[in-house]
Amino acid sequence: xAGVIQSPRHEVTEMGQEVxxxxxxxxxxxxxxxxxxxxxxxxxxxxxxxxxxxxxxxGMPEDRFSAKMPNASFSTLKIQPSEPRxxxxxxxxxxxxxxxxxxxxxxxxxxxxxVT
Amino acid sequence: xxxxxxxLPTLSVQEGDNSIINCAYSNSASDYFIWYKQESGxxxxxxxxxxxxxxxxxxxxxxxxxxxxxxHLSLQIAATQPGxxxxxxxxxxxxxxNKLVFGAGTILRxxx
Numbered sequence: 001x002a003g004v005i006q007s008p009r010h011e012v013t014e015m016g017q018e019v020x021x022x023x024x025x026x027x028x029x030x031x032x033x034x035x036x037x038x039x040x041x042x043x044x045x046x047x048x049x050x051x052x053x054x055x056x057x058x059g060m061p062e063d064r065f066s067a068k069m070p071n072a073s074f075s076t077l078k079i080q081p082s083e084p085r086x087x088x089x090x091x092x093x094x095x096x097x098x099x100x101x102x103x104x105x106x107x108x109x110x111x112x113x114x115v116t
Numbered sequence: 117x118x119x120x121x122x123x124l125p126t127l128s129v130q131e132g133d134n135s136i137i138n139c140a141y142s143n144s145a146s147d148y149f150i151w152y153k154q155e156s157g158x159x160x161x162x163x164x165x166x167x168x169x170x171x172x173x174x175x176x177x178x179x180x181x182x183x184x185x186x187x188h189l190s191l192q193i194a195a196t197q198p199g200x201x202x203x204x205x206x207x208x209x210x211x212x213x214n215k216l217v218f219g220a221g222t223i224l225r226x227x228x
Contacts, residue, residue, distance in 0.1 A: 004159075033216070043160070043205065043218040056215060091159050102148040102167055102209070105216055107159030 002026070004108035006092050012114045018080040021111045024073055025094030033105060034067055034077050035091040043091075049075065082115045089113070124203065126223040135193040137222045139206030144187060146208035150216070151180060151191045153202045160205060160218075163191070193224075201226045 005024040013019055025032050033048040047057040049069045057067070064083070069075040079086055089112050093105040129135045141149065147168040152160035166173045166180045166189075173180050179192040189206050203221045 042220050045215060045217070048215070093159075102165075104150050104162045104165055106162060107152075109157070109159045 004092055004094055004106055006090075006108035006111050008111055009109065010112045010114075012116065013082055014116055015083055016081045017115075018078065019082045019086075019113060019115075021077040021090050021092075021113070023075045023077075023092030023108060025075070025092070026106055027073065029094035029096050029106070030072070031095045031097065031101070032069060032075050033093040033095075034075070035093065035107075036088045037091060037110070038088045046077070079113075082113075084115045087113055087115050124221050124223050126225060128225045128227060129196050131196060131198060131226055131228050133196055135191075135196045135200070135224060135226075137191045137193075137204050137224065139189040139191075139219050139222075141187050141189055141206065141208045141219070142217070143208060143210060144184070146210055148209040149180070149182060149189050150207045150209075151178075151189075152205045152207060152218075153200075154205065154221070155202045163204075196224075196226050198226045198228055200224060 007022045031050050034046040035043050036046055037043045046059045047067045048055055052069045065079055067077045089110040091107050091110045093107045095103050095105045097103045150165040151163040153163050154160045164175045164178050164180050166182050171182050177194045181190045193200055203223050205221045206219045207216045209216050
């Protein structure tokens with residue numbers, strides 16, 4: 001059965017360029033999460049959506065980062081303009097249930113972003 | 117300057133032995149806890165979860181123990197195998213909202 005699908009798996013770009021990361025959650029899941037993983041800070045929640053609506057974006061580093069979820073089966077995380085300190089692995093995860101739900105998150109295999 | 121990363125604790129065990137990975141969580145109001153396994157180049161993989169109204173839950177070869185008094189969570193792996201080598205994360209969720217907060221992780225190395 002298909003899990004969370006992320007693309008691309010790897011992205012190398014130059015500073016100042018726009019980067020778009022994509023995610024397809026597990027069918028039927030109504031919550032979607034974007035996490036960032038670095039050696040310095042571990043796994044950090046950037047933003048999460050419930051029923052396609054952004055609920056908590058307090059983890060988004062700054063205005064250069066934006067996320068959208070136009071429908072239940074697709075989400076994007078965009079960085080514009082990108083900077084070297086954005087280099088990290090970005091994970092998308094999905095789960096069943098809304099606020100207060102006790103169900104596990106299922107993660108994709110991530111996008112490794114390198115900004116030179 | 118030189119960057120300093122998280123210094124993850126490492127647990128080395130002999131194949132066939134039992135492993136115990138510990139985690140101290142931060143919020144006494146957290147009511148749901150999950151253990152994840154992450155292998156190189158992959159996303160975190162769900163292992164087992166436990167609700168705060170329980171103190172023990174067993175799965176296949178794994179057991180999670182929850183001690184709310186001291187805010188401590190542990191993952192026990194029976195008969196550890198080389199395929200268990202990975203980074204293990206505990207995660208906690210508060211009742212309100214849907215936010216899952218991860219610990220720093222523990223590296224498990226299994227020696228054959």
